[in-house]
Amino acid sequence: xxxxxxxxxxxxxxxxxxxxxxxxxxxxxxxxxxxxxxxxxxxxxxxxxxxxxxxxxxxxxxxxxxxxxxxxxxxxxxxxxxxxxxxxxxxxxxxxxxxxxxxxxxxxxxxxxxxxxxxxxxxxxxxxxxxxxxxxxxxxxxxxxxxxxxxxxxxxxxxxxxxxxxxxxxxxxxxxxxxxxxxxxxxxxxxxxxxxxxxxx
Amino acid sequence: xxxxxxxxxxxxxxxxxxxxxxxxxxxxxxxxxxxxxxxxxxxxxxxxxxxxxxxxxxxxxxxxxxxxxxxxxxxxxxxxxxxxxxxxxxxxxxxxxxxxxxxxxxxxxxxxxxxxxxxxxxxxxxxxxxxxxxxxxxxx
Numbered sequence: 001x002x003x004x005x006x007x008x009x010x011x012x013x014x015x016x017x018x019x020x021x022x023x024x025x026x027x028x029x030x031x032x033x034x035x036x037x038x039x040x041x042x043x044x045x046x047x048x049x050x051x052x053x054x055x056x057x058x059x060x061x062x063x064x065x066x067x068x069x070x071x072x073x074x075x076x077x078x079x080x081x082x083x084x085x086x087x088x089x090x091x092x093x094x095x096x097x098x099x100x101x102x103x104x105x106x107x108x109x110x111x112x113x114x115x116x117x118x119x120x121x122x123x124x125x126x127x128x129x130x131x132x133x134x135x136x137x138x139x140x141x142x143x144x145x146x147x148x149x150x151x152x153x154x155x156x157x158x159x160x161x162x163x164x165x166x167x168x169x170x171x172x173x174x175x176x177x178x179x180x181x182x183x184x185x186x187x188x189x190x191x192x193x194x195x196x197x198x199x200x201x
Numbered sequence: 202x203x204x205x206x207x208x209x210x211x212x213x214x215x216x217x218x219x220x221x222x223x224x225x226x227x228x229x230x231x232x233x234x235x236x237x238x239x240x241x242x243x244x245x246x247x248x249x250x251x252x253x254x255x256x257x258x259x260x261x262x263x264x265x266x267x268x269x270x271x272x273x274x275x276x277x278x279x280x281x282x283x284x285x286x287x288x289x290x291x292x293x294x295x296x297x298x299x300x301x302x303x304x305x306x307x308x309x310x311x312x313x314x315x316x317x318x319x320x321x322x323x324x325x326x327x328x329x330x331x332x333x334x335x336x337x338x339x340x341x
Contacts, residue, residue: 014317016330017251017286037341043292045250074288079337083330086251086286106249108331174341182338189331196328 015078019086020184021103023128024113025121029141029171030089031073033113036177038075038087045072072103085181090125100128109184110136113171117146119157126158135187139169139180163190232300235272240299242306250288250298253317254280254305260313272296272304277313 022030034042073089088103104110110129114122122138129136140154149157151166160166165183170176233240260277269277272294279285279293291301308314 014253014255014284016326017253017317018326018330018334019251043289045288045291045298072288074292076289077338077341079334079340083333083337084253084286085334085337086288088250088288103250106251108326108334178338178341182335185331185335185338189328189335192328192331 013081015080015082015084017084017086019088019103019107020181021088021090021100021107021110021134022113023090023100023110023122023125023136024141025115025118025125028113028115028121030113033111033139033141033169033171033177033180034073034075034087034089036172036174037077037181039078040076042073042075042089045074072099087181097124097128104132104134107134108188110134111180111184112136112138114138114140114154114158115143115146116140116149116154117143119154123158126160130161135184135191137165137167137180137184137187139167139171141171142168232297235270235296236300236303239303242303242310248287248302248305248316251286253284253286254290254308254314255284255317256281256314257312260308270304273308276301276304276308280314 022033024030031042072091075087077085077087079085088107090100090103091097110125112122112125112129126136126138128134138154138158138160140149140151142148148168151168155162155164155166165187167180167183169180254276256277260281275294276290279290285293287298287301287305290305291298294301296304305314305316309316
């Protein structure tokens with residue numbers, strides 16, 4: 001046989017996998033956003049705190065409490081047979097922020113979902129991504145009954161760098177969420193081009 | 202007399218002490234019992250959440266089951282249909298990610314599966330791949 005030994009079954013395609021993080025305050029619609037575009041119902045995975053939190057959390061005195069877990073919701077979009085995008089909703093509670101570092105590794109970028117009625121809920125996420133120089137896009141989830149603000153107002157209220165994209169979205173709407181994700185990836189392309197051609201312009 | 206009974210009620214064997222039933226008692230087997238207490242495997246690199254687990258042809262051998270734990274077998278079966286990421290396996294098996302990492306590490310050591318290396322951290326993928334992602338998203 002021309003290809004040497006081969007298995008009985010067709011060898012499965014090994015896709016390139018990429019990930020985008022979805023951050024924001026509690027109840028802002030992270031899981032809704034993931035669910036709007038994911039081809040699978042958002043799955044839940046748990047990390048055992050006794051292992052994941054070892055370098056960070058002092059477990060002295062609570063040794064018996066080894067089953068504390070933290071959940072992360074995630075979805076999948078198969079763009080092509082060999083190209084798969086995963087969306088990870090970051091754990092909302094502040095005390096699980098140490099898990100973000102692992103999630104953020106190798107991520108294309110992040111979506112910070114904001115609600116104009118309680119904008120302060122996303123300050124922590126904006127801060128996190130700014131400090132680690134992880135590109136992010138701010139998506140304002142337009143809840144019914146919430147006042148609509150121009151993107152410039154949100155940009156100013158969050159004191160964002162001018163190159164951070166800000167756009168309005170409806171986390172329940174597939175098309176709207178798709179536009180948010182396209183913005184995140186376009187932003188990644190822009191940054192990559194800037195790195196590759198520092199002398200240009 | 203009353204002091205005596207007060208002391209006995211504080212002992213753990215007291216039938217009146219709080220009891221846990223069913224789900225309240227937590228999992229019957231602690232997660233890391235499945236890894237025989239190990240929190241890391243011999244595998245060289247830490248497996249990313251989106252690393253894809255792909256079975257090797259050797260994993261088809263029906264004899265393998267005898268040397269593997271039920272969880273190992275389940276992982277091979279789950280990814281035989283379609284290669285799955287570490288995150289998906291953890292959700293599918295309802296096990297903590299840390300446990301799945303150890304179990305997959307074992308299978309890598311046994312050369313029953315291999316794992317794709319995602320884009321190295323702090324390094325964006327090729328611009329061409331990013332453009333393909335944008336095109337793919339637009340087509341949704």
